[in-house]
Amino acid sequence: MTDEAGAFAVTDEAGPLAVTDEAGAFAAAAVRVAAGGDHRAEAAALVGRMTTEEKLWCLDGDTEFWPGLVDLVGGGYHRHPWPAAAVPRFGIPGIRFADGPRGCVIGPATCFPVSMARGATFDPALEERIGAAIGTELRAMGATYTGAVCMNLLRHPGWGRAQETYGEDPHHVGEMAAALTRGLQRHVLACMKHFACNSMEEPRFRIDVRVGERALHEVYLPHFRRVADEGVASVMSAYNAVNGTWCGEHRVLLTDVLRAEWGWDGFVTSDFVAGVHDAVRSVEAGLEIEMPFRQVRAAGLPAALLSGELHQADVDARVVATVATLLRFAHVFGPGPGAEVLAAPAHRALAREAAVTSTVLLRNAGGLLPVGEVDGRLAVLGRLAAVPNLGDGGSSDVYPPEVVTLLDGLREGFPRAEVVHATDDARVAAGADLAVVVVGCTRADEGEFVDVGTSASMATRFPSPPDPSAPPGPVPASTAPEGWTPAPAAGPSPNPDGGAFAPGGDRRSLRLSEGDEVLVRAVASVCPRTVAVVMGGSAVVAPWLEEVPATLLVWYPGMEGGRALADLLTGAAEPGGRLPFALPADEADLVAFDPDADTADYDLFHGQWKLDRDGTAPARPFGFGLGYTTWVVDPASVQVAVPVGDGVGTVEAEVTNGGDRPGATVLFLFGGRPDSAVDRPARRLVGFRRVTLPAGGRAVVRLPFDLATLDVRRDGGWWREPGPYRLEVAWDAASTVATLDVDVRGGPAGRTRTG
Numbered sequence: 001m002t003d004e005a006g007a008f009a010v011t012d013e014a015g016p017l018a019v020t021d022e023a024g025a026f027a028a029a030a031v032r033v034a035a036g037g038d039h040r041a042e043a044a045a046l047v048g049r050m051t052t053e054e055k056l057w058c059l060d061g062d063t064e065f066w067p068g069l070v071d072l073v074g075g076g077y078h079r080h081p082w083p084a085a086a087v088p089r090f091g092i093p094g095i096r097f098a099d100g101p102r103g104c105v106i107g108p109a110t111c112f113p114v115s116m117a118r119g120a121t122f123d124p125a126l127e128e129r130i131g132a133a134i135g136t137e138l139r140a141m142g143a144t145y146t147g148a149v150c151m152n153l154l155r156h157p158g159w160g161r162a163q164e165t166y167g168e169d170p171h172h173v174g175e176m177a178a179a180l181t182r183g184l185q186r187h188v189l190a191c192m193k194h195f196a197c198n199s200m201e202e203p204r205f206r207i208d209v210r211v212g213e214r215a216l217h218e219v220y221l222p223h224f225r226r227v228a229d230e231g232v233a234s235v236m237s238a239y240n241a242v243n244g245t246w247c248g249e250h251r252v253l254l255t256d257v258l259r260a261e262w263g264w265d266g267f268v269t270s271d272f273v274a275g276v277h278d279a280v281r282s283v284e285a286g287l288e289i290e291m292p293f294r295q296v297r298a299a300g301l302p303a304a305l306l307s308g309e310l311h312q313a314d315v316d317a318r319v320v321a322t323v324a325t326l327l328r329f330a331h332v333f334g335p336g337p338g339a340e341v342l343a344a345p346a347h348r349a350l351a352r353e354a355a356v357t358s359t360v361l362l363r364n365a366g367g368l369l370p371v372g373e374v375d376g377r378l379a380v381l382g383r384l385a386a387v388p389n390l391g392d393g394g395s396s397d398v399y400p401p402e403v404v405t406l407l408d409g410l411r412e413g414f415p416r417a418e419v420v421h422a423t424d425d426a427r428v429a430a431g432a433d434l435a436v437v438v439v440g441c442t443r444a445d446e447g448e449f450v451d452v453g454t455s456a457s458m459a460t461r462f463p464s465p466p467d468p469s470a471p472p473g474p475v476p477a478s479t480a481p482e483g484w485t486p487a488p489a490a491g492p493s494p495n496p497d498g499g500a501f502a503p504g505g506d507r508r509s510l511r512l513s514e515g516d517e518v519l520v521r522a523v524a525s526v527c528p529r530t531v532a533v534v535m536g537g538s539a540v541v542a543p544w545l546e547e548v549p550a551t552l553l554v555w556y557p558g559m560e561g562g563r564a565l566a567d568l569l570t571g572a573a574e575p576g577g578r579l580p581f582a583l584p585a586d587e588a589d590l591v592a593f594d595p596d597a598d599t600a601d602y603d604l605f606h607g608q609w610k611l612d613r614d615g616t617a618p619a620r621p622f623g624f625g626l627g628y629t630t631w632v633v634d635p636a637s638v639q640v641a642v643p644v645g646d647g648v649g650t651v652e653a654e655v656t657n658g659g660d661r662p663g664a665t666v667l668f669l670f671g672g673r674p675d676s677a678v679d680r681p682a683r684r685l686v687g688f689r690r691v692t693l694p695a696g697g698r699a700v701v702r703l704p705f706d707l708a709t710l711d712v713r714r715d716g717g718w719w720r721e722p723g724p725y726r727l728e729v730a731w732d733a734a735s736t737v738a739t740l741d742v743d744v745r746g747g748p749a750g751r752t753r754t755g
Helices: 022-034 039-048 052-057 065-073 115-119 124-140 170-184 213-220 222-230 251-261 279-285 296-307 312-328 345-358 406-413 514-526 561-570 607-614
Strands: 082-084 095-098 145-150 189-195 208-211 234-237 267-269 360-364 377-381 418-422 434-440 530-535 550-553 599-602 631-633 639-642 648-657 663-672 684-693 698-706 712-714 717-720 723-732 735-744
Touching: 022 039, 022 312, 039 312, 052 296, 052 312, 115 124, 115 170, 115 345, 124 145, 124 170, 124 345, 145 170, 170 189, 170 222, 170 684, 189 222, 189 251, 208 213, 213 222, 213 599, 213 712, 234 251, 251 279, 267 312, 279 296, 279 312, 296 312, 345 561, 377 406, 377 514, 406 418, 406 434, 406 561, 434 514, 514 530, 631 663, 639 735, 648 663, 648 684, 648 723, 648 735, 663 698, 684 698
Parallel strands: 095 145, 145 189, 189 234, 208 599, 234 267, 377 418, 377 434, 434 530, 530 550
Antiparallel strands: 082 095, 360 550, 631 648, 639 648, 648 698, 663 684, 663 723, 712 717, 723 735
């Protein structure tokens, strides 16, 4: 029942398709919805014409389990989209899923810096542009639906999948994810994931996250609500359980919160293969589609419907939600662009811009950077300098046609220098005009954990193996360019089993390897002009940080990362990133993190909030980052320009670039309730703005805020503590430049959309 071509048009050459034409029923309904018709009423009419078999077909993937699983683990994830819910009789296109978030995972696509790097830009406008580029490439590969909006909170930097989110702060994560959603949904339906409390990797198939009402709603859900308010088409449920209930059958999350409280209008899919435990409960809870195969639901729902265990009304509600969303997003089903958009020059330039803007300068003693030109010897040390190192080898893996390694970029960017490279011989740096030592993590150290065997109940959800003498079932056809096959896994540690995925997993330590730490110190001891370049997906505890003149955190910088690094060292561009988390001096200062656990307790404090509460100084605070120019805020200019009233307002501040070169910075607005009667973070991020000015330039920066961010969850509702609230304009969480006290009304609080 799949349409392999995936093509759809609301109109044909003669105009809108008539509803009397059965195959054109969806297209005609879409025309009426575009003209102002009720999408849910139109969907209900379409679903009312379906047979029971067609309705059940819409509740899971369109691919049979065993041939699909063989294809998936054999590389199909990176060769074609995964179809679901297509009903050709009525022209219902269904969805065609392909992943992100660092680029289209099918074909030779643009590989952008990972999401954590892009979070460090604090630039929603840039993220929206990246979303649009990824969306264009997804459509070129036949996808109409993407799971690219990965946005679980960074509770602890050891989380293997930390690189796929934006940071530790709910407000920041929500704004960046909303921007990506806006860009993507010009071209495809976007899915935000993983709902909810999914921030441990190795135990994700078994762990029960125990979280109270306040922590759940004040810490782990606000960013999801922000993206729901943005109009995201879909939500993916998480593998883990929350308070004893699997997320794929969690009625409180999927119906009571997501739809009833937030008013969100879209469809929910399960995470792949292991996301549904009980077929009937998942339908009743509000999960529309089991992905990507005909699996648990295909085996259990027909009999449950016949027996009365499952009610027809629940089935209809799930299918209506899916079809109604497809009608609202009918524009994505038109013909897509050609493969020429994959890694097109404009997209590669955008990847380079993102790599530059995301790099965080953690230390720059004596103004070593930028160095300008190097006419003598440039020593490059470290195994990671000469290999592609793009991020983990899981579902977000991208196969670009070319990767400019850091060594490639330095050779290109310093044409007059004698560039020499050694893996671990620090003596090469002795006497060099500049030494660059590259250290950090790879997909062998962190990433999505793909060993589904860790779930004891996994085998019970696999259908019986097929008759070995039977012919294999069909799988979706490849949509990648003809003759293209995925290149070997990028990075120095490809999957040793030779399959499509690298093993990934959580980090057991936030320290670099012993060899990397020894190399950094050894190079710095023989070359006084040493720059440490750190790669990875989140925080690295660096006891050597103050021993090295300059340190750059470049993350997994994408296919143009080498050129970006050269831009930064020469001074053609400045490092624009700011830390999207607090960098701890010792990982013992953070929350407990146990990748072997079966349960975990999530409370109100983590990251910078916990450090503030405990009076512990980080190595670098949330928001920290150096540049190549100087910035000044006139404290006298800081004012609340829009009356606060119900807690919504705008702070203005005059910002000056006091240096002799153009540059960019980020201005943060934190809010708190001094002497609060309830346990809460001393202050939370309520606003931020990226500022770009020429040398000597001056501008008034406006920071909108909504103090609903600081409301307290009580008994299923929201309460605003009365009294004075404090707003702090700051360069980072430890550098306040001005404070303002405002009074807001207390009592029951309505929730206002922000952003």
